[in-house]
Amino acid sequence: MWLLVWGLALILLTWLFQQKLERDYNPNQQVQLLDSRTIVLDQNRHGHYLANGAINGQPVVFLLDTGATQVALSGPEAKRLGLPRGPELTLNTAAGRVTGYHSHIKTLSLGPLTLYDLDAVIVPGSNFEVLLGMNALRQFELTQRGDRLTIKYLTPE
Template identity: 35%
Template structure:
């Protein structure tokens, strides 16, 4: 559906440009009126790009690919320089930032709840040292960690008690792979 929304926005921008070029009464406007019309057109295009820019670009962007038979995962580098892995944790879609500086898999409170973990029963008995200081964490076991058909069961992880914008995929998961290959724009994990 995102592709169709992007194509619709592109069609609207082309229609606005065609109206500007082909509108015969444009020449009858005063210079100030013509300039104002140009700015309305520019602002309309800028608003469209701002509102739907991600939709326009996403169909052409590389996405995560998994080859289950060889146990290979390829992750493209995002524009912000990070690699992200999308997985189903206990059936819930969760996006992880790959963090080689993290020892384990660390779930945010929101992601843990979406994965079916009961937050009120978690025991925050361990601490982790982060760039922002120490934070308490609760050890958990994830019944199912599915990356597009590449499935691991009974995966150890932690739930962060503090505020965490997203979840982290640390070395405890990455060590499950024989090779970790990082090129300029791709992270490849091979079992």
């Protein structure tokens, strides 16, 4: 009986610890809304802004990356999302030059904010979160105060 109790306690503690690690890594699993056009993200413990979102209606985790020109996806993630692999191109990354592919995203959602018809790049053989690059981020006003980032959708003029 005691062995069963200790086993259940160990399973429960493992599950709780895993939940804490996930919240520390991505504290924005539920995006905070200020209004219909504004969200707030908290930094993770590494100083990055990650948030749950969707591409073409399928869930993804975004890493906001002002150093990325376009939205960038790993090869496995692009395959999971069913994104088309277009013409080959050479990409300049922090790790050096790599071969990638053009792609296209019909819809990209971050909380209630949805963008349409965005170019993207696929980086085969890599494994990372979806990088939310400047072709998406330029449509927002970004304000950082302390460890919080406010993202406001700019209405097209």
